Amino acid sequence: MATSSQSEGGATFSAERYFATQPPPASLEHDVARVKEFVQRQLKEGRKVVLVTSGGTTVPLELNVVRFLDNFSAGTRGSTSAEYFLKAGYAVIFMHRQFSLQPFSRHYSHSTHPFLDFLDFDPSEDPSEASHIVVRPSERTQLVEVLTTYKAVQRAGTLLTLTFVTVNDYLWLLRAVSQEMSLLGRSCLYYLAAAVSDFFLPRQKMSEHKIQSGKGSLHIEMDQVPKILKPLVQEWTREGYIVSFKLETDPDLLIPKARQALARYGHQVVIGNDLHRRKFEVVFVSPKPKVSAGASAEDYEESWLRIDLAQNPQKEIEEDIVAELVKRHQQWIEAAGTQSALTAR
Amino acid sequence: MATSSQSEGGATFSAERYFATQPPPASLEHDVARVKEFVQRQLKEGRKVVLVTSGGTTVPLELNVVRFLDNFSAGTRGSTSAEYFLKAGYAVIFMHRQFSLQPFSRHYSHSTHPFLDFLDFDPSEDPSEASHIVVRPSERTQLVEVLTTYKAVQRAGTLLTLTFVTVNDYLWLLRAVSQEMSLLGRSCLYYLAAAVSDFFLPRQKMSEHKIQSGKGSLHIEMDQVPKILKPLVQEWTREGYIVSFKLETDPDLLIPKARQALARYGHQVVIGNDLHRRKFEVVFVSPKPKVSAGASAEDYEESWLRIDLAQNPQKEIEEDIVAELVKRHQQWIEAAGTQSALTAR
Incomplete structure (x- = not known):
């Protein structure tokens, strides 16, 4: 078949080989420190913790990224579920694709429900008075509800947000987070709703600059992403309750x-x-x-x-x-x- | 080369062959009607019109889209420029990738400047009173400015927003919009800031369902997108002032x-x-x-x-x-x- 297809000849990376050959993201140490602090605090306060992963991952085709392969996911499932876990008393580590939907702000998508559309200047006041921006009556009830929950979650410190873009960011982050969460024993839940690529392009094979469009067609040959559920279940977090999609x-x-x-x-x-x-x-x-x-x-x-x-x-x-x-x-x-x-x- | 590369053998589509073989998006007719009305009105009111394209395009690899190739673009260049064109008195057709940044709301990215963070309940009022959501003092000046311009643009009717996702949506829309805009003669400007894929997968070659990840690696062979600037300049809008990136x-x-x-x-x-x-x-x-x-x-x-x-x-x-x-x-x-x-x- 001349178009999208698989061959039997491609490389399959074990998780071990993957982490030995692909570089960690620059923000990993910083993120792990935040997770460690968060998990310790929830442990002390006796809360169950859920890791919610959300959104798609990208596979960069170039080192200076212009083009990438992506998986479809706006992050609706993950961001919505995170809110319900918070309401159920869980602490939530929300690990999401940059710019995908997030709990609370998801109600105000810039495309379908832009917040600028429900702010008004108070007509009863002097319009030059900057303080008199008001929320349109039709939007007040929902906004009060969302804002109240959002502020309560912030006060309680039960939501930690982590960001990934590439499948490489995702894999390194998932391993590190699960190792920290394993401290929680059976009190941790994994809700792996992110749409993770099955394929990737090893750093060693990437083109440094933007692939030039010449006269011909583009060929991409990618390797398989390691099946990460295997070490997650069997090594990193043996007592966690794991839900995949x-x-x-x-x-x-x-x-x-x-x-x-x-x-x-x-x-x-x-x-x-x-x-x-x-x-x-x-x-x-x-x-x-x-x-x-x-x-x-x-x-x-x-x-x-x-x-x-x-x-x-x-x-x-x-x-x-x-x-x-x-x-x-x-x-x-x-x-x-x-x-x-x-x-x- | 075993990885991303081009061969000389791939198909190159002329614009003519492209539009003869690839189906138009379902929303095209509806969008064209909106553009027609918008252009007529600006013509009557004597405004110059700019088409700003913004954001990346996707190339679906499957008919039921799960995976796609994408180009990097948050839409900053296009959305920011659209605001300045509006301030300069232009009417703007803002043709952007779904979920990429838009004029005005771009100042309040959910990731970097979430609007829920600058709303508060007025502490001086009964908190059960839904109407007393206030904007934090530190955010008021900017929000008043953005909101004032946003509302002025809405009143004047000088911003028309169109949405695309795939490179196919983009190509059909660009052709139709430019044909409508050609009525404006030299009063129209094209500001083509979208990051458009050079490659695509013809519908006839797409896999119907999600490509299964077998044991091997993924091969994708794509055809070249027609060089759309050529018919744009030479046929569709011969008098427009055209800026590409x-x-x-x-x-x-x-x-x-x-x-x-x-x-x-x-x-x-x-x-x-x-x-x-x-x-x-x-x-x-x-x-x-x-x-x-x-x-x-x-x-x-x-x-x-x-x-x-x-x-x-x-x-x-x-x-x-x-x-x-x-x-x-x-x-x-x-x-x-x-x-x-x-x-x-």
Whole structure:
């Protein structure tokens, strides 16, 4: 096939080889220090912590980046879910793609709901008086609600925001954050909603300058990004409750691919969503509770979650996704107690 | 070379073949109707009109878009320039990449200057009173200025915003807008600041579903986007004053490539900028005024424009770029008068 395709010949990087050959982002140390302080404080204050990853990653094709490969994601799922986790009492590490949506400010997208449109000069006052900017009546109720929660979260110090752009930033940051979060034992949840590239161009193969458009066509050959869930589950954070996402456009692939991921990495939940139905339908795929130690690991169960947007257009499916996960995470924490109790006998 | 590279074998589409084989975006008709109405109104009210294109274009790799190739551009140049054109009395058609920066709201990026951070509840009032959201004193002066200009522009009806995402959206829209603008004769200016992909994947070659990450690496072979400046200058808008941009990372290529573009397309100005110096330095490359009809078309002149950000960190180079272009555009309009006068003799 002459167009987008894969060959069997490309390099697959193990996570170990990846981190040994690709350079860390410049901001990593600074970010890790912030995460360390944040995790310590939540530990002291007894809060559960969720890492929410959100937005797409880029794959730069040039060292002086002009062109890059990108994954589709505005960051709606992640930013919306982060708000509901905060409301549920979690501390949230919100690790997002630069310029993707963020909790709270997401309600005021510059494209669809620009805030300049709902500010007015108070007509009852002297217009030269700079202080008399007012919020239009129709917008007040929502803004008061958003602003109240936003300020409460700031006061409580329960939201830490980290930023990535490239898939390389993302991988280094995820490893570092998960290692810090492992201190929390079962009290930490991973909500990996970012759309991460499967492919990357190793630094060693990148062109220094902008690729010139000559007479011909552009060929790009990229290597596979290491399957990062594997070391995450098996090494970096062995007690965390891990939720990954599968986005597909072919509905027939959704459940098989979700099961495959669970079989391969051994984590707790895959949330499957179809590109065109993701605002009102997702499926939770998870291993069946083991009846005995001998139960087959191949046994998975699906649980569909749907909302009716025709009936309730304001409803956000993330509210129900988060409620379900908070419940499952609590069971996971309590199961550890049972296990320790059993072990202690 | 095994990685990003070009071959001589790829297909090059003429503009004609491009539009004959690639489908128009669904919103095109609606957008064209808005442009038609806007141009007619500005013509009646005697305003000059500038088309500002801004932000990067995407190249989808799949029909159900998950992955795409993107060009780097936040839209700073375009959105900032659009504001200065409005201040200079132009009507502006702002054709921008979805979610890239826009005039006015650009001052309040959610990442660097989030507006929720400068709203407060008035401490002197009953906090349950929804109306008492106030702007922090430190932010008032700027917000009053931005809001005043924003509202004046809305009242005057001098800003029309159009949105594109893919390079295909961009090409169709540019053709249609320029055909409508050609009615304005020499009173229209083209400020083509968008970062447009040089490559695309023809619809006929796209994969329907998300490309699955198998064991191998990803190969992408793309075709060249037609050189759209050619029909723009020679067919669609023969009297418009056309400014294109060249962004390079290798400073040695900047002027040769700018001259090459002028020689190839025959338009008025190329503004060259280096990726790392573009906030404080650009170069205007243009044909030398012809002394006689026999002057060589190969004669170009450069005029550098630099600002001192150390001395004046608030200064925006776009203010000076726009001032220079307004002057040149006026000369262009007046030159037509001279020409007609000469012809009339």
